[in-house]
Amino acid sequence: MAFFLETVIGGLMAGMLYSLVAIGFVLIYKASGVFNFAQGAMVLFAALAMARFSAWYPLWFGFESLLLANLLAFLTAMVIMVVVAWLIERLALRHLVNQEGVTLLMATLGIAYFLDGLGQTLFGSDIYKIDVGMPKDPLMAFQGTFEGGLLVSQEDLVAAGISIVLVILLALFFQKTDTGRALRAVADDHQAAQSIGIPLNRIWVIVWSVAGFAALVAGVIWGSKLGVQFSLSLVALKALPVVILGGLTSIPGAIVGGLLIGVGEKVSEIYLGPLLGGGIEIWFAYVLALLFLLVRPQGLFGEKIIDRV
Template sequence: MGFFLETLIGGLMTGMLYSLVALGFVLIFKASGVFNFAQGAMVLFAALAMARFAEWIPRWTGLSGKLAVNLLAFLVAMALMVAVAWLIQKLVLSRLVNQEGITLLMATLGITYFLDGFGQTLFGSDIYKIDVGLPKDPVFLMEQRFQGGVMVNQEDLAAALIAAALVAALTLFFRFTGTGRALRAVADDHQAAQSIGIPLSRIWVIVWSVAGFVALVAGIIWGSKLGVQFSLSLVALKALPVVILGGLTSVPGAIIGGLIIGVGEKLSEIYLGPALGGGIEIWFAYVLALVFLLLRPQGLFGEKIIDRV
């Protein structure tokens, strides 16, 4: 039982990180109707920016304290992500208003490869470290109840708590602020929102900036765990099955979907892997997403689209 709880907790913490990346997909799709395939590349680009600025700032400014360096690196990386969001809106999205969905998808694919290549040109292609002070050592819980206790990775726990706090903050932002209500209005009906004076271009810059902020936080967490390397964008794409499972338009769906996939892949790898030959953790999320596409394409919490003629 202790080992099962250990696997379950690990899956929940990994699932919360998947949810954090998936949130970027959902935010952009809700506000602009664009399925942002570039979210994984944004996570990688943001992580590279954070890692490299944390190296360069001490040489540029003479700062030596880790907290001050990391804080300044975070602010500079965030400013860069906002600039990227503004350029995407100005140079790409504003020129593709009212185009077909496949056109917008191909545009985000182009953005993906541009960010991958530009990130490598700007920041280099080595493996970089991000050290923001997350604890690395595991702790053992419930040692009196289970023999040997339940091992929990402190870094995973801290990362999951940060992700949960960010998700909660974004939920409050969308529900209780004027900008958040404007974003929800744009998500419901672009033309109606525009008719009452909500500027779509400004809203799209805001939502891409928020997605950039989410990508930066996710990149820092994943970079701290795995190191910043170009395979990080592939890890971030694990959020694609999450949004298919939870629903493209649902913030709660992104959270629940991430938790289901995080727990499902860990339990299946441990308990089914020996019988099926292992490697289940690699493809579990995508097979589950395929099942949902066949049986419930709108996801658990997505809106069912009905065309009437």
Template sequence: MGFFLETLIGGLMTGMLYSLVALGFVLIFKASGVFNFAQGAMVLFAALAMARLAQWLPQWLGFDNAFVANTLAFAGAGAIMFGVAWLVERLVLRHLVNQEGATLLMATLGIAYLLDGIGQSIFGNDIYKIDVGMPKEPVILFEKTFEGGILVNKEDLVAACIAAALVLALSLFFQKTSTGRALRAVADDHQAAQSIGIPLERIWVVVWCVAGVVALVAGMIWGSKLGVQFSLSTVALRALPVVILGGLTSVPGAIVGGLIIGVGEKVSEVYLGHFVGGGIEIWFAYVLALLFLLVRPQGLFGEKIIDRV
């Protein structure tokens, strides 16, 4: 029982990190109605910016304090992501208002390749480290309850708490603020939203700024765990089954979908891996998402589209 709970807790913490990445997809889709293929590139770009600024700022400003360096680097990377959001709206989205979804989709693909290229040109393409002081050593819990206790990675626990706090804040933002309601209106119909006075340009800047902050937090956490390298952009691919499972228009769906995928990967790897061979953790989520599409294509919390004729 103790080993099962250890696997379950590990899956839940990993699932929260998947939810964090999936939120970026949900945010952009809710505002523009298009799937944002640039989300992985945004995670990599934000992580590169923070990692390199944490190295450069102490040299430029002449101090040697890791906490101050990381704080300033996070703020600087956040400002950079805000600048990216403004440029995306000004140079791309503003010219594609009321265009077909496929057009916007291709635009996000172009943004992804552009961010990948510019990020590595400015910040370099080596493997960089982000060290924000999260504890690396594991801790053993419930030793008196279960034989041998339950081994929990402190870094995963802290990361999951950060992700949960950000997810909660975004959920409240969408449900309780006028800007959040305006985002949903824009996603439903661009022209109708404009006709009632919702400034489309400002809404898109806001949502891309928020998605940029989400990408920065995700990049910081995953960069701390895996190192900042080009493969970090593929983390977004791990979140695709999450948005399929939870629904492209639902913030709670991103949370629940992430938890289901995280737990499913860990449990299947531990308990089914010896039956089907190693590596089940890599493809399990995609098979689960494929099967789910056959039953409920809109996802657990997605809006079911009904065409009346």
């Protein structure tokens, strides 16, 4: 029982990180109708910026404080992601208003490859580390309840806590602020939002910036766990089946979908892997998403589309 709970807890921690990336997909899709294949590249680009500037600032300015270097690097990376969001809107999205969905899809694919190449040009292609002080040692918990206790990763606990806080902040932002309400209005109806004076272009910059912030946080956490390398964008794309499972327009769906896929792939790998030859963790999320597309295409919390003729 203890080993099963350890597996489930590990899956929940991984699922929270998947949800964090998936929220970026949902935000952009809700506000602009664009299925953003560049979100994984945004995670990688943000993580590269964080990793390199945290190493460069002590060399440039001579200070030794790791906390100060990380803080300055995080702020710098956030500014860069805002600039990237502004450039995407100005150079791409503005010229693709009312285009076919496949056109917008191809545009995000182009943005993804461009960010991958630009990241390699600016920051190099080596494997970099991000040290933000997250504890690496495992934690023994519930020793009085289970024999030997539960082995839990402190790093995963901290990462999950950060993800939960960010999700709560995003929910408050959308529900309590004027900008958040404007974003929800745009998500409901572009033309109606424009008719009451909501500037669509500015809203798109804001929502891509918020998605960039979510990508930065996810990139820092994943970079701290795995190292910043170009396979990070592929890890981030695990959020694609998450949004299919939860629903393209639902932030709660992104959270629930991430948790389900995180737990499902861990449990399947441990208990079915020996029977099926292993590797289940790699394809489990995509097979589950395929099944949902066949049975419930709108996902668990997505809006069902009804065509009236």
